[in-house]
Amino acid sequence: MWILSSNQFTSEHGTKELLASILFIGAAMTDGIDGYLARKHGQITTMGILLDPLADKLLISAAFVTLVQFNPSLVPAWIAVIIIGREFLVSGLRSIAASEGFTIEASDLGKFKMVVQIVSVVAVILDHRWKEWPIYKSYIFPVHWIAYVAIWFVVGISLISAIDYFAAFWSKIDRQVSRSRRRAFVLSRRRKPQPAPPANAADVAPSA
Numbered sequence: 001m002w003i004l005s006s007n008q009f010t011s012e013h014g015t016k017e018l019l020a021s022i023l024f025i026g027a028a029m030t031d032g033i034d035g036y037l038a039r040k041h042g043q044i045t046t047m048g049i050l051l052d053p054l055a056d057k058l059l060i061s062a063a064f065v066t067l068v069q070f071n072p073s074l075v076p077a078w079i080a081v082i083i084i085g086r087e088f089l090v091s092g093l094r095s096i097a098a099s100e101g102f103t104i105e106a107s108d109l110g111k112f113k114m115v116v117q118i119v120s121v122v123a124v125i126l127d128h129r130w131k132e133w134p135i136y137k138s139y140i141f142p143v144h145w146i147a148y149v150a151i152w153f154v155v156g157i158s159l160i161s162a163i164d165y166f167a168a169f170w171s172k173i174d175r176q177v178s179r180s181r182r183r184a185f186v187l188s189r190r191r192k193p194q195p196a197p198p199a200n201a202a203d204v205a206p207s208a
Contacts, residue, residue, distance in 0.1 A: 001066045004125070014129040021122045027059055028118045050098060056114055057087040063121045071128045074147055079155055083117070086158040093169045113154070113161045120150035 003009055003023065009016035035052065038044050061084045067075040090110075124147045133141035 001062055004066050004070045011129050014126075017125050017129045021125050024059075024063060024121060024125070025118070028114075031055060031059070050094065053094065054091065057091060060084075060114075060117050060121075061087060067121065067124050071124050074124050074127060074151055079151065082155055083158050086162045089162055090165050093165055097169055097172065109157070109161050109164050113157045116150065116157055117154050120147065120154045123147035123150050 003016060003020040006016075009019060011017060031052070038048055064075060064080040064083050068077050068080045123143060127144050127147040131144040133143060135141050
């Protein structure tokens, strides 16, 4: 955010765009390395499962908020709202799930969505300076079209991923509620009968 918003860097030779892209890719790589080391050394914890997605969401949200100002032709405000809103929705579902005693792990679709988001952010940043890169003779690298397609792909996969997380959340909540009701029913069936109230003294007294 600082590099793209600061006047200390210029876009004349693409310095601002290249520095921002390198920094963003580096931040995204550290997140992937962190998850890899946690799985490799068996240090996956509930705290890590909860906090790691928050780091992803902060990274992506900050990037798209900045891109609304930096390159609004590709990232209008409503696209940023959909992408960031999806992140808030998933965070809310995770919080509710944690309060109910279970954790929703990141799905493969969610991980793929993160990769696509990284590609789209970098492409949109570079598109601000270059619409295409010459590669060899008449061959060019279509930066603008890659950014355009990536952004729309992110919008679609964000919505699909949100539905996927909601389905996983609802199925676990539904099973938990069913088990709770079944457990309560079993306990009510096993409850011991209450002793009968004592009879009146006149009824139990020996007859004269």
